[in-house]
Amino acid sequence: MKAMITRRLFLQSGAAATALAAGARAAQADTPGVTDTEIKIGQTLPYSGSESAYGVIGRTEAAFFKMINDKGGLNGRKIDLISLDDGYSPPKTVEQVRRLVEDEKVAFLFNTLGTAPNLAIRQYLNDNNVPQLFVATGANIFADPARYPWTMGYNPSYETEAHVYGKHILATKPDGKISVLFQNDGFGRDYLDALKETLGDKAGAMIVKEASYETSEPTVDSQVVTLQGSGADIFLIVATPKFAAQAIRKSYDLGWNAVRYLSNVSPSIATVLKPAGLEKSKGLITGGYVIDVNDPHWKDQPSIQEWKAFTDKYMSAKEYGDANAAYAFGVASTMVQVLKQCGSDLSRENVMRQAANLKSFAAPMLIPGITVDTSPDNFSPIRQLQLLTFDGTSWQIVGAVMHD
The missing domain is CATH 3.40.50.2300 (Response regulator)
Structure with missing residues (x-):
């Protein structure tokens, strides 16, 4: 209210109004x-x-x-x-x-x-x-x-997301063995560094295998095979859509019964989970912030009506x-x-x-x-995320919104 009153008083001055208009025109012209x-x-x-x-x-x-x-x-x-x-x-x-x-x-x-x-x-x-x-x-x-x-x-931030996953892992599988597939750039390294930071002194023992990939590679199948061979029971997929779909499909086809966390850059059912296979995507965990339009839970949300x-x-x-x-x-x-x-x-x-x-x-x-x-x-x-898990049809809410 104070700002509004101040603006009204300012505009009451014809000279001030002229100066303001001239300044806006000058800024626009520049x-x-x-x-x-x-x-x-x-x-x-x-x-x-x-x-x-x-x-x-x-x-x-x-x-x-x-x-x-x-x-x-x-x-x-x-x-x-x-x-x-x-x-x-x-x-x-x-x-x-x-x-x-x-x-x-x-x-x-x-x-x-x-x-x-x-x-x-x-x-x-x-x-x-x-x-x-x-x-x-x-x-x-x-x-x-x-x-x-x-x-x-x-x-x-990827750090926020990795912190959330790390906290969830420590709360649900504190003795778990983690393997990480990550894109070999700032995107992937931010995740890995933040995960280690969250795990603290346990990082060295819990993270048993890391494997990177380049976006120029045709497939990450060999990396997934290597990670599965580590004996890890937690698989963190830090990958963009094409490679995320490959990793989801390959880890399922290998019969790898790991808890799988999926980076929130690749949660799309249409472009990631369907190509990977909806059945093969069951149980995935991600940190979301965008409503899953395929989930009937949100059908009455104003956002969905607008969308x-x-x-x-x-x-x-x-x-x-x-x-x-x-x-x-x-x-x-x-x-x-x-x-x-x-x-x-x-x-x-x-x-x-x-x-x-x-x-x-x-x-x-x-x-x-x-x-x-x-x-x-x-x-x-x-700076907030909601943990979600995929049930074969849509992403379902897990717990409350989490802050980094």
Whole structure:
């Protein structure tokens, strides 16, 4: 209320109002991609290659912004999303992002995907004061406002997730033997380091085998065979969709009766569990934050009603059941909330300021109890997880929402 009164008093001054309007126009004129009728934003995603299952994220976000535009846009401006394919290849990401910034003149980057691809462009974007917003990765290195003030993550950090799994393992199988399949980059190493941190002095005895893979490899079958041979009774799958599906299927086919934890980058029933086999996926445990639209438990949630209406008009039944698409609906809604908070000042500085000023925003499709919260010294928007287990049809809740 105090802020509102202060603003009213300020606007009562004709000179102040004129200065404010002039300042907003100047900021707009100085911001690439922003005109009186348009906000141009850019992103890269792997529409091709081993991680192409994530391409649905960009398609969903484009459809979401079309829905916003069909309703008149934001303050009279339409959102123009330019989404380019980088094939999950960092050199290609650099090439495409330079094209977006220097040729397409986008106002900022939104929801670019992957740890290595985003790391490849972070310094360039910060050197040029271009917001790199709501990065689609949980790597902690994208929540460092002191050194990289133009970069902000979105997903719960991989450290948070690994801490939650470690705590659950210590509570349920304190004498268990753990094997870990992990992607050989910051994504996988963050998990492994955080798991060891949580297990503490027991890590050396409990983690009996580790095996990494490169995203260029065709299969992880040999790694799974090696891990199964270790005698472990807990299997942590730190893998992106293609390789997660392979690991789920192979571990089942080997008759390996281990408790299996699945990274929350790969919970999609449509693109991971169905290809792996729903029967073969039974018993998987993950840490979720997005509602499983296939679970009738959530059928009366307002988010589900919004999602159904959206996919009926702008997408299809296939996307309705895809966890990656549901995730995209939520993060696009969060981006729109930031732009609403910006009002008429769409300068890059104010976009970052408002992104760092989200207070208990209940983004659509987040599990109830999980919210988006940011501040100038907190660039980790989501810091809660809900443990879930797969019953062959949908993900079922285990316990209460957990905080790191």
